[in-house]
Amino acid sequence: SRRYTITLLPGDGIGPEVISVAKTALQLAGSLEGIEFGFKEMPMGGAALDLTGVPLPEETLSTAQQSDAVLLGAIGGYKWDNNEKHLKPETGLLQLRKGLKVFANLRPATVLPQLVEASTLKKEVAEGVDLMVVRELTGGIYFGQPRGFSTNDNDEEVGFNTEVYAAHEIDRIARIAFETARKRHGKLCSVDKANVLEASMLWRKRVTAIASEYPDIELSHMYVDNAAMQLVRNPKQFDTIVTNNIFGDILSDEASMITGSIGMLPSASLGESGPGLFEPIHGSAPDIAGQDKANPLATVLSAAMLLKYGLGEEKAAQRIEAAVLDALNKGLRTGDIHSAGYKLVGCKEMGEEVLKSI
Amino acid sequence: SRRYTITLLPGDGIGPEVISVAKTALQLAGSLEGIEFGFKEMPMGGAALDLTGVPLPEETLSTAQQSDAVLLGAIGGYKWDNNEKHLKPETGLLQLRKGLKVFANLRPATVLPQLVEASTLKKEVAEGVDLMVVRELTGGIYFGQPRGFSTNDNDEEVGFNTEVYAAHEIDRIARIAFETARKRHGKLCSVDKANVLEASMLWRKRVTAIASEYPDIELSHMYVDNAAMQLVRNPKQFDTIVTNNIFGDILSDEASMITGSIGMLPSASLGESGPGLFEPIHGSAPDIAGQDKANPLATVLSAAMLLKYGLGEEKAAQRIEAAVLDALNKGLRTGDIHSAGYKLVGCKEMGEEVLKSI
Ligand SMILES: CC(C)[C@H](C(=O)O)[C@@H](O)C(=O)O
Numbered sequence: 112s113r114r115y116t117i118t119l120l121p122g123d124g125i126g127p128e129v130i131s132v133a134k135t136a137l138q139l140a141g142s143l144e145g146i147e148f149g150f151k152e153m154p155m156g157g158a159a160l161d162l163t164g165v166p167l168p169e170e171t172l173s174t175a176q177q178s179d180a181v182l183l184g185a186i187g188g189y190k191w192d193n194n195e196k197h198l199k200p201e202t203g204l205l206q207l208r209k210g211l212k213v214f215a216n217l218r219p220a221t222v223l224p225q226l227v228e229a230s231t232l233k234k235e236v237a238e239g240v241d242l243m244v245v246r247e248l249t250g251g252i253y254f255g256q257p258r259g260f261s262t263n264d265n266d267e268e269v270g271f272n273t274e275v276y277a278a279h280e281i282d283r284i285a286r287i288a289f290e291t292a293r294k295r296h297g298k299l300c301s302v303d304k305a306n307v308l309e310a311s312m313l314w315r316k317r318v319t320a321i322a323s324e325y326p327d328i329e330l331s332h333m334y335v336d337n338a339a340m341q342l343v344r345n346p347k348q349f350d351t352i353v354t355n356n357i358f359g360d361i362l363s364d365e366a367s368m369i370t371g372s373i374g375m376l377p378s379a380s381l382g383e384s385g386p387g388l389f390e391p392i393h394g395s396a397p398d399i400a401g402q403d404k405a406n407p408l409a410t411v412l413s414a415a416m417l418l419k420y421g422l423g424e425e426k427a428a429q430r431i432e433a434a435v436l437d438a439l440n441k442g443l444r445t446g447d448i449h450s451a452g453y454k455l456v457g458c459k460e461m462g463e464e465v466l467k468s469i
Numbered sequence: 470s471r472r473y474t475i476t477l478l479p480g481d482g483i484g485p486e487v488i489s490v491a492k493t494a495l496q497l498a499g500s501l502e503g504i505e506f507g508f509k510e511m512p513m514g515g516a517a518l519d520l521t522g523v524p525l526p527e528e529t530l531s532t533a534q535q536s537d538a539v540l541l542g543a544i545g546g547y548k549w550d551n552n553e554k555h556l557k558p559e560t561g562l563l564q565l566r567k568g569l570k571v572f573a574n575l576r577p578a579t580v581l582p583q584l585v586e587a588s589t590l591k592k593e594v595a596e597g598v599d600l601m602v603v604r605e606l607t608g609g610i611y612f613g614q615p616r617g618f619s620t621n622d623n624d625e626e627v628g629f630n631t632e633v634y635a636a637h638e639i640d641r642i643a644r645i646a647f648e649t650a651r652k653r654h655g656k657l658c659s660v661d662k663a664n665v666l667e668a669s670m671l672w673r674k675r676v677t678a679i680a681s682e683y684p685d686i687e688l689s690h691m692y693v694d695n696a697a698m699q700l701v702r703n704p705k706q707f708d709t710i711v712t713n714n715i716f717g718d719i720l721s722d723e724a725s726m727i728t729g730s731i732g733m734l735p736s737a738s739l740g741e742s743g744p745g746l747f748e749p750i751h752g753s754a755p756d757i758a759g760q761d762k763a764n765p766l767a768t769v770l771s772a773a774m775l776l777k778y779g780l781g782e783e784k785a786a787q788r789i790e791a792a793v794l795d796a797l798n799k800g801l802r803t804g805d806i807h808s809a810g811y812k813l814v815g816c817k818e819m820g821e822e823v824l825k826s827i
């Protein structure tokens with residue numbers, strides 16, 4: 112039987128609850144497909160700050176690096192919001208992404224027929240939305256140097272960051288995006304601000320150059336402000352979107368909210384080689400932490416992405432995906448996606464139902 | 470009678486059509502309020518490129534600087550899309566903003582009861598939306614130095630830009646935003662990415678400091694990715710939003726699309742002193758240019774903002790605003806906001822109807 116080591120990073124807030132459900136889903140789906148998992152649970156985010164004084168302890172990073180895949184719950188909370196930058200939970204997440212070299216963040220936004228009512232968009236606009244944002248994750252303004260604070264000639268305080276991309280950083284994310292589009296519906300929209308920013312002009316130039324390797328993919332370009340509009344006007348026009356780190360942060364969150372069910376959405380972050388990082392796109396939701404109210408499905412679906420993109424275990428992934436649809440079809444809903452006529456359940460009960468269906 | 474000089478910049482695409490309507494509206498509303506206008510029409514954008522080889526001729530800028538207010542139609546078109554940066558119509562617009570020192574861009578997004586159906590959002594989510602985005606317009610990554618292209622150690626091409634804010638740039642836009650919130654519903658939401666970017670950390674710090682001058686205004690902070698979500702989830706939670714140049718570009722366009730009627734939305738760009746710049750938020754729409762299909766109301770409402778914010782002529786502004794509502798109440802609709810049961814009209818007919826109502 113195949114054996115994999117998975118690093119679990121429960122993190123903060125509802126993180127531990129949803130990770131615990133996803134772990135059992137992995138175990139069960141794995142055992143039915145002849146896969147054995149060794150799990151290593153490590154502290155990260157606010158939990159790590161409280162325990163060790165840093166948001167990403169060295170041991171957590173090295174354990175993650177040595178495993179076959181990493182599953183993260185969520186990080187952050189009011190308690191650490193006013194920490195200095197190097198002591199923020201978010202900084203730990205950025206260090207983890209950089210440490211694992213996962214430069215490609217895949218964020219699907221799918222409106223399931225079962226949940227079309229959850230969207231704030233009109234039914235005819237929301238139904239059938241099925242898009243994927245491919246976000247560059249280890250470059251751009253998130254990591255660009257120089258950055259920091261200084262004083263200008265008028266003795267005023269100044270804050271600055273650098274948006275910067277080198278050709279190879281664009282080329283490799285473009286290739287992932289073209290490959291992703293090929294597995295989907297063959298359409299790729301590259302989003303930039305090439306009418307203003309030099310970094311975007313290079314982005315557009317390189318994406319256009321890489322396109323010659325993918326003659327079967329239909330490539331278009333869109334400015335980021337227009338993309339933010341088009342996602343609201345007609346999200347169905349998009350298949351695969353590729354964009355830089357900061358635009359991807361904004362647009363993938365906007366796209367996810369268009370589905371109306373961010374408690375359902377997973378993500379995968381991949382590098383050239385080495386373990387991928389898989390996490391729900393929702394946050395740590397400190398308000399409902401520990402109350403058995405969280406929706407575990409985004410993390411369960413992240414576990415499915417882990418199987419598919421991280422380990423190449425398609426069958427086990429499909430088992431989990433089917434089980435999630437099953438639980439929805441049975442009418443079970445956590446609070447975030449609940450509406451009249453459906454059965455309101457907690458995190459655990461939803462988890463048990465998914466396990467039954469696996 | 471009061472006399473003002475207005476620079477008209479029709480620009481490209483549908484620009485000339487909509488400017489011509491707005492000009493007559495200004496003349497009529499003015500004459501009824503004892504205001505006389507001297508208009509100077511100057512080339513700008515693609516039109517200026519074709520005529521003079523640059524997107525913002527010196528004479529256009531100096532005429533604009535010497536006038537009491539500037540009304541712009543729209544710029545850009547396929548023809549100039551692949552121009553080098555310094556020869557893009559957009560570059561002319563950025564030079565104009567910088568040349569007029571209009572650092573505060575006010576962009577209202579209002580869902581009129583008459584047009585609530587135009588939104589792709591469900592009626593209960595869209596109705597009553599009335600928010601104002603105050604966008605910093607002459608700083609940040611749009612203008613930050615250094616910027617450009619270089620080669621790295623691996624002999625690869627690199628593109629880079631600088632996101633940079635000095636304290637006084639944040640302070641002055643914050644004050645405009647607090648003043649704006651005071652005239653509205655007393656709530657200000659400052660949007661940044663202070664969990665990642667130093668420029669945003671300074672932004673949050675300065676906005677928080679300026680807040681002490683406005684104890685009557687309720688200030689909150691939100692990360693830009695969350696703001697992009699919240700605009701879709703529940704846009705009514707917002708009154709006034711203040712944010713930097715690039716985030717404002719994205720979020721104000723998203724907010725405008727939430728209204729479903731971007732052909733209706735005006736904007737005002739203001740400096741410490743000197744003429745303001747007023748323009749519709751829609752683009753030059755080359756596809757429908759010259760076909761009498763454009764919606765002139767965004768430009769007409771920009772003329773109203775010119776009267777109100779640019780010249781302090783509240784009464785004349787109100788005449789125009791009321792006339793626009795009148796035309797809508799009579800059931801007139803241009804193609805962009807047309808639906809069954811309403812009278813489809815062209816740009817000119819809509820303009821004539823507005824004139825009648827003034
Ligand atoms: C928490 C934050 C640093 C992070 C980001 O901006 O990348 C988050 O918003 C995300 O999208 O994963």
Ligand SMILES: CC(C)[C@H](C(=O)O)[C@@H](O)C(=O)O
Binds near residue numbers: 336559563
């Ligand atoms: C045309 C472009 C340079 C401009 C901007 O990005 O500011 C436009 O999108 C706007 O919002 O006015």
